Amino acid sequence: QKEVxxxxxxxxxxxxxxxxxxCTYSNSAFQYFMWYRQYSRKGPELLMYxxxxxxxxxxRFTAQVDKSSKYISLFIRDxxxxxxxxxxxAPEEEYGNKLVFGAGTILRVKS
Amino acid sequence: DAxxxxxxxxxxxxxxxxxxxxxxxxxxxxxxxxxxxxxxxGPQFIFQYYEEEERQRGNFxxxxxxxxxxxxxxxxxxxALLLGDSALxxxxxxxxxxxNQPQHFGDxxxxxxx
Numbered sequence: 001q002k003e004v005x006x007x008x009x010x011x012x013x014x015x016x017x018x019x020x021x022x023c024t025y026s027n028s029a030f031q032y033f034m035w036y037r038q039y040s041r042k043g044p045e046l047l048m049y050x051x052x053x054x055x056x057x058x059x060r061f062t063a064q065v066d067k068s069s070k071y072i073s074l075f076i077r078d079x080x081x082x083x084x085x086x087x088x089x090a091p092e093e094e095y096g097n098k099l100v101f102g103a104g105t106i107l108r109v110k111s
Numbered sequence: 112d113a114x115x116x117x118x119x120x121x122x123x124x125x126x127x128x129x130x131x132x133x134x135x136x137x138x139x140x141x142x143x144x145x146x147x148x149x150x151x152x153g154p155q156f157i158f159q160y161y162e163e164e165e166r167q168r169g170n171f172x173x174x175x176x177x178x179x180x181x182x183x184x185x186x187x188x189x190x191a192l193l194l195g196d197s198a199l200x201x202x203x204x205x206x207x208x209x210x211n212q213p214q215h216f217g218d219x220x221x222x223x224x225x
Contacts, residue, residue, distance in 0.1 A: 031211075036216075043219050095210050098169060101154050103152050
């Protein structure tokens, strides 16, 4: 079993839809939770950075962490074609030095 | 403000050769991590450098080695290249010693082994 699991998709939605992207993980030592967006032929771009359980909102993006069920979510409101990319979740242990990535979910937003 | 820069962008090598990849950190960053991303997969941690020392290493053989310079830039060296080393190699940098600090990535070096 991988430490971090993501549905690879692709997830295809119409423009303006609310998108839900999810990860599960097995390591209870994870305390920091990152979401990255990666466009084709580019490096991952940091979207959200959260600590422990709870919600964090930034513009159209909301990150949600439920440590009791080891479940991480990223919600995108009013999705745009420019949101079409691969989304990677990446948790990290407290005092850790490495991100552990899921395989990523491909999102396609159609206009 | 320049972000993380990596060179070269693309490299083609043959089996058995050696390769050196380079990374310049984002301004103000002192910690460099290297990741390998195979096609269709998420990045995998290779190692992290801080204060010119390798601080933590992932599950990669000794053929993978690195270096950090006094100006915080870094190199990744891979010896005795195998076909399976074909991947996108990403550099990520962070500040404040790195632990639990946001990591910012460059656009990577795409390495193809023939």
